Amino acid sequence: MKNTRNVKKYSFENIDFINSAFLVLTPILLLIFGALWIEIEGFNITVVAFSVITYILSGISITAGYHRLFAHKTYDSHPVVKILFLIFGATAFQNSVLKWASDHRQHHSKVDTNDDPYNINEGFFFAHMGWILLEKNSHVKERYAKDMMKDKLIMWQHNNYLAIAVVFGVILPIAICYLLTGGLYGAIAACLFRIVFVHHCTFFINSLCHCFGSRPYTDTNTAKDNWFMAFLTFGEGYHNFHHFFQTDFRNGIRWYHFDPTKWLINILSWARLASNLKVTSAKRILDAKLSMSIKRIENKSIFNQYQTEFDEIKLKIMEAFKEIENFKNELKTKKSNLDKLSLKLAKLKVQEAKKVLRIQLVLWQLSIQKVEQNYA
Ligand SMILES: [Zn+2]
Numbered sequence: 001m002k003n004t005r006n007v008k009k010y011s012f013e014n015i016d017f018i019n020s021a022f023l024v025l026t027p028i029l030l031l032i033f034g035a036l037w038i039e040i041e042g043f044n045i046t047v048v049a050f051s052v053i054t055y056i057l058s059g060i061s062i063t064a065g066y067h068r069l070f071a072h073k074t075y076d077s078h079p080v081v082k083i084l085f086l087i088f089g090a091t092a093f094q095n096s097v098l099k100w101a102s103d104h105r106q107h108h109s110k111v112d113t114n115d116d117p118y119n120i121n122e123g124f125f126f127a128h129m130g131w132i133l134l135e136k137n138s139h140v141k142e143r144y145a146k147d148m149m150k151d152k153l154i155m156w157q158h159n160n161y162l163a164i165a166v167v168f169g170v171i172l173p174i175a176i177c178y179l180l181t182g183g184l185y186g187a188i189a190a191c192l193f194r195i196v197f198v199h200h201c202t203f204f205i206n207s208l209c210h211c212f213g214s215r216p217y218t219d220t221n222t223a224k225d226n227w228f229m230a231f232l233t234f235g236e237g238y239h240n241f242h243h244f245f246q247t248d249f250r251n252g253i254r255w256y257h258f259d260p261t262k263w264l265i266n267i268l269s270w271a272r273l274a275s276n277l278k279v280t281s282a283k284r285i286l287d288a289k290l291s292m293s294i295k296r297i298e299n300k301s302i303f304n305q306y307q308t309e310f311d312e313i314k315l316k317i318m319e320a321f322k323e324i325e326n327f328k329n330e331l332k333t334k335k336s337n338l339d340k341l342s343l344k345l346a347k348l349k350v351q352e353a354k355k356v357l358r359i360q361l362v363l364w365q366l367s368i369q370k371v372e373q374n375y376a
């Protein structure tokens with residue numbers, strides 16, 4: 001962790017009173033209107049369902065839209081999908097995507113330094129929401145948003161952000177929920193629930209995911225993988241992976257990783273509404289993981305004795321990987337021309353290479369354990 005001096009002060013001239021009032025009042029109003037709803041109108045499951053559905057629409061428009069589509073360009077999308085993300089993203093009240101993405105790109109580029117807009121080294125509260133309270137006179141950083149400024153849809157949302165947010169994020173949801181349930185307090189509570197919960201779940205990525213969790217891919221920054229946070233953030237909790245491979249449309253790379261944003265992008269792709277989904281090669285990911293496991297033990301005195309062993313195993317792992325990829329490509333390109341026996345042989349070769357890979361990975365783990373235990 002880099003040592004940085006606290007440069008942002010919560011002083012009168014730095015505080016943005018509109019942002020602060022909004023962030024402080026919305027949870028208080030949620031408690032008040034939630035109580036009024038239960039007390040006067042009575043619990044109604046439709047209000048709960050409406051709150052959850054609008055929470056999902058708003059939250060996933062931030063993760064799949066603001067974050068993975070606009071800020072990182074991890075895939076291309078149909079203009080209709082873009083418009084929907086811009087509208088529902090605005091209902092999260094996290095500013096226009098132009099401002100949001102320029103801050104976020106700066107976060108990636110300057111992570112953990114004084115130039116990081118939500119620098120965790122300035123404290124948990126600052127990274128979580130303190131930085132928004134100090135947003136006075138903040139503006140879109142052109143150097144991080146030049147490409148986005150050429151996009152007409154993005155600029156339309158930026159220039160009409162407040163109107164879109166108020167109409168689609170306040171007036172319409174309250175009106176629809178009121179028409180469905182007949183209760184105004186419940187409708188207002190549902191609207192406030194969405195705003196408050198999407199706010200803090202997004203903020204947790206900048207605070208909790210830079211504090212708690214594991215660092216399987218890199219320790220060059222404070223970003224952590226945290227499966228629990230993935231549940232609250234539509235899959236964004238795999239933050240260590242994301243910081244290292246930010247152009248990947250996935251954050252949770254395994255099939256069992258909870259990453260609904262990735263699943264939505266896959267569904268959009270199957271429906272031909274998204275294309276050019278960017279994926280980091282499995283070889284690069286494994287390479288990063290192996291390097292990190294070595295980094296954790298290389299300061300131990302006995303490590304030097306094992307250096308050659310690690311180099312040899314890594315070489316075999318990478319060779320096996322290459323073979324699997326080659327055989328798979330061969331199968332893909334020549335499948336129709338191969339006779340039955342040649343096809344069987346190619347498949348057996350893939351299985352064989354996978355077996356070698358598994359054995360070498362176990363050997364790798366054993367060697368790591370040996371270094372750790374000998375040291376103790
Ligand atoms: Zn990001």
Ligand SMILES: [Zn+2]
Nearest residue numbers: 205206223239
């Ligand atoms: Zn981060």
